[in-house]
Structures are given as structure tokens and as C-alpha cells.
Amino acid sequence: xxxxxxxxxxxxxxxxxxxxxxxxxxxxxxxxxxxxxxxxxxxxxxxxxxxxxxxxxxxxxxxxxxxxxxxxxxxxxxxxxxxxxxxxxxxxxxxxxxxxxxxxxxxxxxxxxxxxxxxxxxxxxxxxxxxxxxxxxxxxxxxxxxxxxxxxxxxxxxxxxxxxxxxxxxxxxxxxxxxxxxxxxxxxxxxxxxxxxxxxxxxxxxxxxxxxxxxxxxxxxxxxxxxxxxxxxxxxxxxxxxxxxxxxxxxxxxxxxxxxxxxxxxxxxxxxxxxxxxxxxxxxxxxxxxxxxxxxxxxxxxxxxxxxxxxxxxxxxxxxxxxxxxxxxxxxxxxxxxxxxxxxxxxxxxxxxxxxxxxxxxxxxxxxxxxxxxxxxxxxx
Amino acid sequence: xxxxxxxxxxxxxxxxxxxxxxxxxxxxxxxxxxxxxxxxxxxxxxxxxxxxxxxxxxxxxxxxxxxxxxxxxxxxxxxxxxxxxxxxxxxxxxxxxxxxxxxxxxxxxxxxxxxxxxxxxxxxxxxxxxxxxxxxxxxxxxxxxxxxxxxxxxxxxxxxxxxxxxxxxxxxxxxxxxxxxxxxxxxxxxxxxxxxxxxxxxxxxxxxxxxxxxxxxxxxxxxxxxxxxxxxxxxxxxxxxxxxxxxxxxxxxxxxxxxxxxxxxxxxxxxxxxxxxxxxxxxxxxxxxxxxxxx
Numbered sequence: 001x002x003x004x005x006x007x008x009x010x011x012x013x014x015x016x017x018x019x020x021x022x023x024x025x026x027x028x029x030x031x032x033x034x035x036x037x038x039x040x041x042x043x044x045x046x047x048x049x050x051x052x053x054x055x056x057x058x059x060x061x062x063x064x065x066x067x068x069x070x071x072x073x074x075x076x077x078x079x080x081x082x083x084x085x086x087x088x089x090x091x092x093x094x095x096x097x098x099x100x101x102x103x104x105x106x107x108x109x110x111x112x113x114x115x116x117x118x119x120x121x122x123x124x125x126x127x128x129x130x131x132x133x134x135x136x137x138x139x140x141x142x143x144x145x146x147x148x149x150x151x152x153x154x155x156x157x158x159x160x161x162x163x164x165x166x167x168x169x170x171x172x173x174x175x176x177x178x179x180x181x182x183x184x185x186x187x188x189x190x191x192x193x194x195x196x197x198x199x200x201x202x203x204x205x206x207x208x209x210x211x212x213x214x215x216x217x218x219x220x221x222x223x224x225x226x227x228x229x230x231x232x233x234x235x236x237x238x239x240x241x242x243x244x245x246x247x248x249x250x251x252x253x254x255x256x257x258x259x260x261x262x263x264x265x266x267x268x269x270x271x272x273x274x275x276x277x278x279x280x281x282x283x284x285x286x287x288x289x290x291x292x293x294x295x296x297x298x299x300x301x302x303x304x305x306x307x308x309x310x311x312x313x314x315x316x317x318x319x320x321x322x323x324x325x326x327x328x329x330x331x332x333x334x335x336x337x338x339x340x341x342x343x344x345x346x347x348x349x350x351x352x353x354x355x356x357x358x359x360x361x362x363x364x365x366x367x368x369x370x371x372x373x374x375x376x377x378x379x380x381x
Numbered sequence: 382x383x384x385x386x387x388x389x390x391x392x393x394x395x396x397x398x399x400x401x402x403x404x405x406x407x408x409x410x411x412x413x414x415x416x417x418x419x420x421x422x423x424x425x426x427x428x429x430x431x432x433x434x435x436x437x438x439x440x441x442x443x444x445x446x447x448x449x450x451x452x453x454x455x456x457x458x459x460x461x462x463x464x465x466x467x468x469x470x471x472x473x474x475x476x477x478x479x480x481x482x483x484x485x486x487x488x489x490x491x492x493x494x495x496x497x498x499x500x501x502x503x504x505x506x507x508x509x510x511x512x513x514x515x516x517x518x519x520x521x522x523x524x525x526x527x528x529x530x531x532x533x534x535x536x537x538x539x540x541x542x543x544x545x546x547x548x549x550x551x552x553x554x555x556x557x558x559x560x561x562x563x564x565x566x567x568x569x570x571x572x573x574x575x576x577x578x579x580x581x582x583x584x585x586x587x588x589x590x591x592x593x594x595x596x597x598x599x600x601x602x603x604x605x606x607x608x609x610x611x612x613x614x615x616x617x618x619x620x621x622x623x624x625x626x627x628x629x630x631x632x633x634x635x636x637x638x639x640x641x642x643x644x645x646x647x648x649x650x651x652x653x654x655x656x657x658x659x660x661x662x663x664x665x666x667x668x669x670x671x672x673x674x675x676x
Contacts, residue, residue: 014563014567026414031384037384041406044406044410044570044572048566050421185461185467194470195467
């Protein structure tokens with residue numbers, strides 16, 4: 001039985017020693033009339049969600065009756081990707097540099113600045129880095145690896161700073177609009193129950209839910225890597241955010257981006273997004289999102305961010321239909337187009353022009369400064 | 382003891398609910414192992430009804446907790462009757478009772494409003510506790526619920542800890558609008574309720590509408606089964622099938638074939654199709670085509 005549990009764990013089931021104990025005690029104390037009844041019982045006890053429910057029977061048969069099923073491969077942590085840094089960058093400030101490792105990063109800090117949570121300074125805005133020029137450059141012009149790495153890092157820190165601010169929108173309840181009877185009475189017990197001191201309550205603002213749909217097709221290739229870092233920072237460890245990549249089809253990458261191990265994350269990402277750099281089918285991908293993920297991912301406080309240049313091989317009407325559906329479920333639809341930052345760009349591509357009607361905010365995303373300016377958009381809900 | 386789900390299936394059928402083997406096994410284990418059961422599935426497949434049927438089959442009370450966003454732990458466990466307490470304080474003003482006597486008085490069982498979760502653990506006979514649409518409540522509530530489902534005791538600061546008189550049979554339902562936490566999934570048994578197949582839906586139709594004509598029932602079920610295979614925004618569930626069947630009986634339709642009834646059938650489609658886009662995608666011609674495919 002423990003072997004079977006290990007087999008399930010290898011296939012993505014979250015079963016631990018408690019489940020093993022439960023199953024063993026149930027099997028020991030009770031009789032199941034035959035194998036299929038036992039399988040049904042195990043399925044009920046061990047599945048966690050719909051996907052596991054549908055796969056359980058095959059896995060059961062494969063293990064106990066050896067019905068030739070290839071086990072799902074987990075993306076291995078590729079050693080070739082492993083960086084030669086074995087400790088986080090932050091430690092470099094206090095410890096001497098590691099032996100034999102090239103330090104590609106310059107740790108840039110303005111004079112006398114403290115690093116606040118997730119890269120913000122005390123004032124709450126992004127720390128004034130000495131890389132102002134880098135912030136304003138159009139990202140497609142960056143060629144040197146140091147600049148590229150630097151820009152990626154800044155993008156990620158920008159996003160994390162935004163996320164930190166966005167997810168903290170709670171207000172204290174001392175000036176609330178309704179009286180909290182429970183706390184009032186309790187507070188006034190010492191006065192014989194006379195409600196002398198009033199306690200108020202107030203509905204807390206619920207945090208914004210973010211859904212990011214990032215175009216990784218060929219036309220977006222120069223920008224994708226920065227956007228990926230940006231999205232990675234946004235998603236972070238915040239449960240209320242989701243990220244999807246699309247080119248000719250759509251995949252959900254939220255869990256991959258949350259991996260702490262950067263090399264493993266890249267490995268998994270490359271497995272998922274074969275076709276990175278090919279043509280684009282925006283409407284079909286959005287349709288897939290609407291059909292499969294929208295119910296779970298969107299609610300009345302969602303902000304959907306589509307990062308794409310709008311070059312679509314699907315018919316325009318399909319795109320407008322899907323955008324309409326998307327808008328129906330989400331609060332705000334934001335479209336980020338790197339081409340907008342180019343001089344003399346006007347959305348002449350038919351798909352882009354048609355989509356404009358349904359979009360709440362159409363903004364440029366060609367440089368880090370423009371990404372930073374997005375925060376206003378997110379805050380204004 | 383044998384874990385046989387057939388008696389459970391029979392009892393549910395006697396209560397008017399046709400359960401398939403997987404669901405019956407899940408309920409059997411829930412009762413036997415005293416673990417909560419998480420039911421997932423599309424809207425309208427009968428997740429809520431199974432709790433009602435189970436309560437009828439076990440001859441016990443059904444206690445229902447409907448979840449929504451922002452559901453507070455207080456609204457689910459207990460609330461003091463503040464208004465009454467304030468009145469009592471006023472009324473006792475003249476009596477010059479010492480304040481701790483007042484406190485003991487107003488924080489007694491008389492002034493306690495019991496909400497579903499407290500209600501569920503205070504029954505002499507194990508009730509069925511239905512926690513409906515748990516995916517609509519937020520994560521904080523889930524964590525709190527998890528704690529209660531493991532210990533089955535509730536602590537009220539003024540009254541002390543209240544242990545359960547009987548452990549309720551807990552059924553949670555979810556529509557899949559939010560992914561539930563792993564901790565909750567591991568605590569509960571799981572069953573996925575899917576749309577029924579033809580035989581099962583026919584059985585349900587006959588169980589709920591005993592006087593329906595057999596041929597009409599077969600036609601209705603076949604039509605709805607085919608409709609579910611079409612590209613619809615919202616697939617009709619079992620409740621919709623039953624509504625449609627009742628409406629056809631009410632409209633005095635004997636058979637779905639035939640031109641005379643085409644108008645009535647088209648009008649009655651509102652029982653099955655619940656969005657504008659779906660209604661538009663089923664004009665007369667498409668309906669007629671589906672009807673022709675039904676034997």
C-alpha cells in the first residue's frame with residue numbers, strides 16, 4: 001500500500017502518511033466485497049479534485065494490475081541550467097564573494113537608502129536607482145547581457161513593489177460607518193452595560209484579483225523575457241493572481257512562476273511553451289481561457305491584463321466576441337501593447353482597432369518606465 | 382462491518398434520489414468514517430439535493446449553511462442577542478443588581494442565538510450538515526471551518542467550550558469558481574458528480590414524475606442528452622430536465638414529434654436554456670433537427 005501511495009504521489013496526488021493510515025485502517029477494519037468496490041472506496045478517500053478523480057482508475061489499474069501506463073514525467077531540475085550561485089544575491093552584501101563564481105550583478109543602491117519590503121523605500125515609491133536611463137530605454141534595443149539581466153531584475157522588483165501595495169488595502173475600523181454591537185457591549189460591561197463607548201465596524205476592501213495573459217509569439221519575442229520577469233514579480237506568492245502564456249494556444253503558468261528555484265522554473269516553462277516564438281492566435285487562446293479558466297479565475301474584482309501586440313491570425317470578429325465575454329466577467333480589461341511606445345504607431349491592425357471598444361485601458365509597455373506607470377491603472381478600480 | 386453501498390443506494394432511492402455507485406460509496410464512507418464529504422460538479426447536477434435525500438433516508442434533521450463571500454465566522458456559529466441584552470440591562474436598572482450578576486444573566490443560554498454550525502453539534506441524533514457553495518466563502522472562513530471540522534467543539538468565551546453531542550454528517554458542495562485549499566481537500570472525502578447518463582436520467586424522471594408517459598419520458602431524456610453535447614454556455618442540469626418535463630405535461634404535449642407541438646416546444650425551451658446566447662443559438666430549425674434525431 002505504501003508503494004501505491006508513492007505511485008500516486010509521483011503522479012501529483014497530495015497524499016501523505018495520514019492518508020496512508022486512513023486507508024490502511026479502513027481496509028483492515030472493514031471488508032470490501034470485491035476489488036472494484038475497494039477501488040471506489042480508495043478513490044473517494046484519496047482524490048482531491050476533479051482531475052485526480054478522473055485519473056485515479058487508470059493509476060489504480062496500472063499499479064495493481066500492471067496495465068502498461070507510462071508514469072508522468074516530472075520536469076527534472078536540469079543541472080545544466082543551474083547557476084553557479086549557490087546563495088541568494090542579498091547575502092552578497094554581507095558576506096565575501098563566493099570562491100570561483102563570477103558575479104554578474106552589480107548591486108546598485110543609491111546612497112544611504114534602506115531596502116524596504118520587496119524593494120520599496122520608506123516613501124512607498126520605487127527606490128531611485130541610478131539606472132534612470134535604463135528605465136526609459138525601449139526594451140527592444142537592449143543587447144548587452146548585463147543590461148538585459150539588469151532590466152529583467154528591475155522589472156521583477158517593480159512588479160513586486162506594486163503587488164505589495166495592491167494587496168494591503170485594508171483600512172482600520174475606528175471610523176467605520178456602522179456600530180459593532182458585539183464589541184460595544186463587551187467594552188461597556190464595566191459600565192453596567194450602558195453603551196457609553198461605541199465601537200464601529202467597517203467592511204474591509206477586498207483585494208484586487210489579477211489575471212495576466214501574456215503573448216509569447218514571435219512578434220513579441222524581444223519583449224517577452226522582460227514581461228515574463230514582470231509577471232513573475234506580480235504573481236509572486238500572492239494567491240489572488242493568475243498568469244497565462246499564449247501564442248497559438250493558452251497555458252496556465254501560475255504555479256511554474258511561483259517556483260523559487262529559477263532554473264527549475266525555466267525548465268518547466270520551456271516544456272510547457274513549445275512553440276514559443278511562433279505565430280499568434282489571440283482569439284482562439286482567449287476562447288480557451290473563457291471556456292476553461294474564466295469561471296475560476298475571474299470575479300467582480302478582477303483586473304485582466306493582456307500583454308500583446310495585437311497581431312492575430314484569427315478573424316477579427318472572433319476577437320471582439322471573446323473580449324466581450326471577458327469583459328462580462330471581469331471588472332477591468334487592460335491591454336498593454338509594446339508597439340504603442342514606438343513613434344508613429346497607430347492601431348491600424350484590424351484586430352487591435354476593433355478590440356479598442358472593449359478595453360478599459362490601452363497603454364504602452366515598451367520600457368520599464370511605462371511598466372511602472374501601470375500602477376496607477378491598477379489602483380484605479 | 383462491511384462497506385456496502387447498496388443499502389445506501391436503496392435508501393436514497395426510496396427518498397426520491399437516484400445515486401450512482403460512486404456517490405453511494407462516498408456517502409457510505411462519510412457515514413462510516415465520520416469524515417466530511419466534498420462534492421464537486423457543474424451547477425444543477427443534484428449536489429444539494431443529495432444532502433436532503435440523505436437526511437430523509439437517515440431520518441434526521443438537515444441543517445443548511447449557505448456560504449457567500451465575506452461570510453463571517455460569527456454568522457455561522459453563534460451571535461448574542463444584543464438587542465435583548467440591552468433591553469434586559471435597561472429593565473434591571475431599578476433592581477440595583479451588582480454588575481457581575483447582570484453579566485452572568487445576560488450572557489446565559491437564553492440570550493444565545495444558535496447559528497448552523499453550533500446547531501449542528503447540539504443535536505441528540507447526528508444531523509446532516511450541508512455547507513453549500515463553500516467556494517464562495519473566502520480562505521479565512523475555510524481555515525476556520527477546517528478547525529471546527531477536526532475538533533467538533535466550539536468555544537464561547539462567556540460560556541466555555543461546548544463539545545458536540547453528536548457528530549454531524551458533513552457534506553460540502555462546490556461549483557468550482559475558486560480552487561479550494563489543499564488542507565480542506567485532504568480533510569474531506571471527495572466525489573465528482575457528473576451529468577447523468579440516459580438510463581439514470583430516465584430513472585430520475587420516473588421517480589420524480591411518476592405519472593409521466595413512458596414514451597414521452599424517453600424522448601425528453603434523449604433530447605436533453607443531445608442538447609448537452611451542443612456548444613452551450615450553460616449546459617442544462619437535472620433540475621432543468623425536470624422543469625421541462627413538467628412544462629410539457631402542463632402544455633399537454635404527448636410527443637415531441639409533430640408540427641402541432643413545435644411551437645409549444647420552442648416556447649418551453651426557456652426551461653432548458655438559461656442565457657441569451659444559448660437561446661439565440663437554438664432557433665426553430667436547430668430544435669427541429671435535434672428532435673428528428675430523437676427516435
